[in-house]
């Protein structure tokens with residue numbers, strides 16, 4: 582037993598687990614130890630019930646019909662928008678656009694800024710970006726004849742701030758992640774946003790990993806765009822959000838064209854709808870947006886600072902205990918206060934996929950591969966890593982299972 586659950590910050594993990602039906606499942610005859618939360622999180626029954634309730638009781642299209650079902654669905658859908666606004670402390674609901682995922686949100690942010698980028702101008706990203714916040718900028722740079730500047734990551738897995746400052750000079754855009762899905766690094770979003778704004782750059786913040794784990798506040802950070810994915814924060818798949826400052830969204834062109842995003846259509850011209858609907862063409866993913874609301878309620882009730890404290894405790898113990906496993910190299914900051922409880926690692930020369938397969942046989946679900954961060958993999962000099970990522974329903978017994986599993990991997994493969 583690594584530790585009891587009885588510490589001052591701990592969440593009531595047993596109670597939390599009882600809300601997640603899937604955690605009762607057995608995998609290969611073993612207790613499921615789910616440590617693939619950076620890929621997607623499990624769903625509490627409140628979210629599952631909301632989906633079923635919508636389809637059973639008020640399934641209808643939104644915004645158009647005047648019948649009761651449509652009114653109920655519209656109200657619930659727009660209710661989620663208001664919850665997202667509160668969750669990230671955005672200035673208004675009109676600044677929240679529903680998308681399919683964080684990837685689409687980042688693509689919309691990129692599309693909104695494209696026309697302002699002229700040949701020779703600079704777009705700045707970092708080496709720790711997920712492909713979703715890298716490829717769109719790389720391609721825009723190619724199309725516009727602009728320069729893509731890639732800020733280095735230090736050996737300790739942090740953004741190299743002096744490199745950032747020199748690359749930021751006269752940049753048009755800074756796009757960076759608030760939390761790395763590989764290194765676990767938590768970047769100082771407020772500070773970096775201020776540095777970028779001093780150079781006149783628009784700031785696009787990837788919040789896909791941060792919004793599930795730490796409290797995020799648009800009015801404090803002051804970024805221009807922010808992307809999140811519902812499925813990484815207890816919500817359903819198929820829903821993401823883009824926050825954008827109202828004036829920027831109003832002045833940007835729409836992303837997709839068609840129904841719902843228009844005010845008037847005539848033979849020769851079309852008038853766009855107001856924001857945010859200008860960016861929500863076609864029938865939205867109504868059910869999943871509605872079922873995102875109980876996920877946000879769940880996190881709010883737990884309290885993001887309680888959740889972060891819980892993960893910090895696990896992170897500290899995990900760094901200590903994992904470092905005792907022979908030949909195990911963990912990437913990212915060594916200081917637990919600088920990072921989240923997501924651990925990408927390699928174990929000697931053993932292939933990451935072999936580690937994941939042997940752990941799977943023990944009921945332990947982790948991820949292996951390049952984690953959609955191939956630029957970072959190149960930097961680390963590895964083709965792939967294994968990755969274990971924790972969330973609010975994980976505890977020291979999950980960490981212990983992981984460590985026992987890794988010892989088994991060593992035993993089997995050496």
Ligand SMILES: Cc1ncc(COP(=O)(O)O)c(C=O)c1O
Pocket residue numbers: 619620682683684685711713714758760761762787789790810953
């Ligand atoms: C840091 C980061 N950004 C963006 C994404 C993309 O999220 P999605 O696949 O939900 O669009 C991910 C997903 O793993 C991520 O970890």
